[in-house]
Amino acid sequence: MILLHHLRIGRSLFTVWQLEEFGIDYEIKVYHRDPKTFLAPAELKAVHPLGKSPVIEDSDIMLSESGAITSYLLEKFDVENKFSPPRSQSQEWAKFTQWLHYPEGSVFCPLLVTMLLLRSKEPHVTLTPYSERETKLHLGHIADQLGDREYILGEAFSAADFGMTYVVSLAKRLGLLDSYPTLNSYLEQNQARPAFKRAVEKAVE
Numbered sequence: 001m002i003l004l005h006h007l008r009i010g011r012s013l014f015t016v017w018q019l020e021e022f023g024i025d026y027e028i029k030v031y032h033r034d035p036k037t038f039l040a041p042a043e044l045k046a047v048h049p050l051g052k053s054p055v056i057e058d059s060d061i062m063l064s065e066s067g068a069i070t071s072y073l074l075e076k077f078d079v080e081n082k083f084s085p086p087r088s089q090s091q092e093w094a095k096f097t098q099w100l101h102y103p104e105g106s107v108f109c110p111l112l113v114t115m116l117l118l119r120s121k122e123p124h125v126t127l128t129p130y131s132e133r134e135t136k137l138h139l140g141h142i143a144d145q146l147g148d149r150e151y152i153l154g155e156a157f158s159a160a161d162f163g164m165t166y167v168v169s170l171a172k173r174l175g176l177l178d179s180y181p182t183l184n185s186y187l188e189q190n191q192a193r194p195a196f197k198r199a200v201e202k203a204v205e
């Protein structure tokens with residue numbers, strides 16, 4: 001049985017969503033952020049040296065990093081390739097891998113800088129232009145990739161949509177989606193999935 005170490009308010013909600021979509025048996029251990037610092041509690045450091053979430057345990061393996069957790073869950077549980085192209089389709093698989101890693105690898109950093117700037121309320125000489133330029137670049141890139149299609153790989157939902165939905169939802173929270181109707185629709189459609197709703201019931205309550 002998978003044990004998910006889940007920190008309230010953050011990306012591990014999207015790991016709960018995956019577990020729900022995949023139909024995997026799992027348990028959740030919930031942690032709460034420090035109300036003043038918004039950091040994870042020390043208990044999470046007792047689980048993993050970084051003290052961050054998500055972390056999963058499965059028999060004798062412990063894994064951090066949301067993208068790596070997705071790859072692990074796919075490898076072990078998505079035996080019918082419902083959520084990713086098979087490796088034998090090398091080009092489709094490579095493109096899938098690119099979109100799987102893109103949210104955490106490229107999109108999250110400018111969103112985090114934007115979030116920190118909002119907290120400080122003062123513009124910064126280098127960080128403000130960086131955050132404006134890079135968020136526009138990446139949100140535009142995601143909107144272009146979606147085009148008229150429902151999901152990041154096209155017509156079918158895939159595991160690349162988990163991390164993408166996370167960064168788009170964060171952009172929404174930061175008030176960055178006003179000029180991106182495509183991203184708003186993408187978010188609404190994914191958050192309306194029954195598995196997402198179940199994840200919210202289990203992880204947010």
Ligand SMILES: N[C@@H](CCC(=O)N[C@@H](CS)C(=O)NCC(=O)O)C(=O)O
Pocket residue numbers: 007009010011012038039040041051052053054064065066067104
């Ligand atoms: N790159 C990691 C990031 C993990 C991470 O920073 N998680 C945040 C929650 S969204 C966290 O645990 N923050 C609490 C802290 O830094 O104390 C991943 O993709 O899993």
